[in-house]
Amino acid sequence: MIQIDIAALRENYSKGSLDVQDVSVSPLEQFQKWFHEAIASKLPEPNAMIVSTVGSDAKPSARIVLLKGIDTGFTFYTNYLSKKGTELAENPHACITFFWNELERQVRIEGTIEKVSAEESDAYFQSRPLGSQIGAWVSNQSMVIENREVLEEREKYLREKFGNDPIPRPPHWGGYRLIPTYVEFWQGRPSRLHDRIAYTKLEEHVWKIERLSP
Secondary structure, eight states: OOOOOGGGOOOOOOSOOOOGGGSOSSHHHHHHHHHHHHHHTTOSSTTEEEEEEEOTTOOEEEEEEEOOEESSSEEEEEETTSHHHHHHHHOOEEEEEEEEGGGTEEEEEEEEEEEOOHHHHHHHHHHSOHHHHHHHHHOOTTOOOSOHHHHHHHHHHHHHHHTTSOOOOOTTEEEEEEEEEEEEEEEOOGGGOOEEEEEEEEETTEEEEEEEOO
């Protein structure tokens, strides 16, 4: 086995800076600015984010999903009966985290969760590739299965069942929107003296903006 000194792995960040006077009065506007810069930089899957949840057992759980919309909050789609769906039903508070390594940037967003409307979920579902639509019906997400053949056989059955007909959205699948109450922007800086700018929601459309010590 190759021995690696993990403690010695480090980078000295130096690609940018961030100060209170540089940011938008709205964290959603500031996020969109950084997000567009991530896209312009041609980063791989800049919309990949970690969604962290806590269920009734008070144990945190995290996984990577894809951001699919930004308006009053941050929208993603999943199986409502999955582990994250179950935990969000028990505790409708979550945190999402973006890390854009090439730009030495991180954004952490805390907030409350709501389901998007059935109409929004239907529209997004119909925009998905056929294979993804079938996959939403095939998978009982997070459930134990005996082997991969279980998925493949069910996929074959459903492709034959739906044929060339439009595939409806499964009732157990749809979107969530995280409405932010706290947003933190992190820009890597040399000597680990990083820039951290935090937004805390005071009331609708009113945010307190502060610099945090790294």
